[in-house]
Amino acid sequence: MRIAFVSDIHSGPETVECRPGREALPLLERFIDIAREERADAIIDLGDRVNNTDHAADLGNLEAVASAFASSGIKAYHVIGNHDVHFLTTDDNARVLGLPAPYYSAVQDGFRLIFLDTSEVLEGGRGGISSAQMDWLASELSQDDGLVPLVFSHHPLCLQDQRGNPFFVDHPDGYSVAGMERIAGIIGRGRVPVCFSGHTHWMYTCRADGTSFLCLPSLLESYPVLSPAPGRFCIADVSEDGMVDISEEMLVPRRTLGRHIL
Numbered sequence: 001m002r003i004a005f006v007s008d009i010h011s012g013p014e015t016v017e018c019r020p021g022r023e024a025l026p027l028l029e030r031f032i033d034i035a036r037e038e039r040a041d042a043i044i045d046l047g048d049r050v051n052n053t054d055h056a057a058d059l060g061n062l063e064a065v066a067s068a069f070a071s072s073g074i075k076a077y078h079v080i081g082n083h084d085v086h087f088l089t090t091d092d093n094a095r096v097l098g099l100p101a102p103y104y105s106a107v108q109d110g111f112r113l114i115f116l117d118t119s120e121v122l123e124g125g126r127g128g129i130s131s132a133q134m135d136w137l138a139s140e141l142s143q144d145d146g147l148v149p150l151v152f153s154h155h156p157l158c159l160q161d162q163r164g165n166p167f168f169v170d171h172p173d174g175y176s177v178a179g180m181e182r183i184a185g186i187i188g189r190g191r192v193p194v195c196f197s198g199h200t201h202w203m204y205t206c207r208a209d210g211t212s213f214l215c216l217p218s219l220l221e222s223y224p225v226l227s228p229a230p231g232r233f234c235i236a237d238v239s240e241d242g243m244v245d246i247s248e249e250m251l252v253p254r255r256t257l258g259r260h261i262l
Contacts, residue, residue, distance in 0.1 A: 001109040004035035004074070005234040007046035007154075007198030008218035010083065012061040013053055018223040021051040025064060027219055027231040030251050032072045038235050041109055043074050046198035046216060047081025047119070047154035055087040059096070062088065066096045077106065081154040081199065082119045082127065090117070103133055105140050110240050112147040114140050118155040118177050125171070127155035127199075128178035134186060141190025148240055151195040157183055158195070158206050158213035165202060166223055175200045187211055193242025194262065203234075203248050205260055212262040214246065228252050 011024035035043050050061045062084070069076040078097045080090060090102045102117040114137065121128030129137075141149055151157070155177045162168040168175045177183065187195065188209040195213045201223075204215035217232040231251030238244050248257040 001042070001111055001238050002038065002040050003236045003238065004031070004038060004040035004043045005046065005196065005216050005236060006031050006043065006219050007216045008048040008081070008201055008220060009045070009065060010048060010051045010218065010220040011065050012051035012057060015051045015053060018226060019051060019218075019220050020222055020227040020229050021061075021220065023227065023229045024220050025068065027229060027251055028065065028068050030231065031219065031233050032068060032074075034233075034249070035072065035074055035235075040074055040235070042113075043069065043072060043076040044152055044196070045069065045076060045078045046152065046196065047079045048083040048198065048218075049078075049081070050083055050088070052083045052086035058087045059092060062093065062096050066098075069097075075108070077113060077115060077152070079115050079152055079154050080117050080119045082122055082125060085119050085122070090120075103129075103136065107147060110148060111238070112140065112143070112145075112149045114149060114151045116151065116153040118153045118157075121178065123178065125174035126176055126178060127153075129183070134179070134182060137183070138186045138190070141186060141192065148242060149190055149192045150238065151187060151192050153177075153195070153197045155199045156197040156204070156213065156215045157187065158208055160200065160204055160206065160215065162200070165200060168200060184208065194238065194244050203258070205262065207262070212244065214244070214260070214262070217248065232257070
């Protein structure tokens with residue numbers, strides 16, 4: 001299965017330096033063109049679609065982002081990020097994006113795709129999920145149907161070293177999810193080969209208890225310059241034995257930055 005990944009689009013007025021939100025929609029449209037060229041089977045958006053400013057502005061920016069995805073002609077899946085629910089509600093996101101629920105699963109091409117809502121419980125920037133969502137995750141992963149489970153979330157589900165990350169070095173717990181040990185235990189028992197996330201705006205890979213964790217970069221993040229945004233995204237081929245061949249790509253200028261095989 002070939003997946004085109006985009007994360008941390010941050011569309012809207014610039015609220016943080018090095019996130020030029022007015023560049024987001026043109027970059028997103030270019031990403032979608034490439035997803036078509038690469039014959040992606042699915043697009044997965046890992047959250048933080050808006051630069052939160054106020055409810056009306058965020059809603060308009062969310063609707064514009066959703067319209068771009070809808071025009072792609074490729075099945076698109078979305079997770080909810082912390083910026084997506086700063087002024088908007090979970091229901092706003094679900095309605096505009098056509099989500100069946102804040103957390104949900106789907107079956108495609110022999111895979112069980114599991115989408116978590118790690119912004120269900122927020123403490124500052126740190127994410128979290130309820131006991132009910134944990135029970136749901138365990139139930140999803142207990143199904144013996146021959147499908148390969150893949151897990152997607154906005155916040156990373158693995159421990160990371162945030163040295164060198166300008167946004168988390170001063171609050172290194174802000175990238176994480178409360179109850180990570182319990183979540184990791186559920187994922188381990190469910191024999192999940194790979195978990196994908198965004199949120200930290202950089203590429204990060206690690207492995208624990210037989211599961212690979214990939215944190216994918218922001219489309220918009222331009223640090224250390226203010227503009228232009230580089231337009232980073234990823235294209236991944238995931239095999240039914242859980243192997244991932246993923247390339248990190250950039251739009252401005254167009255180039256391949258690196259490749260990881262896990």
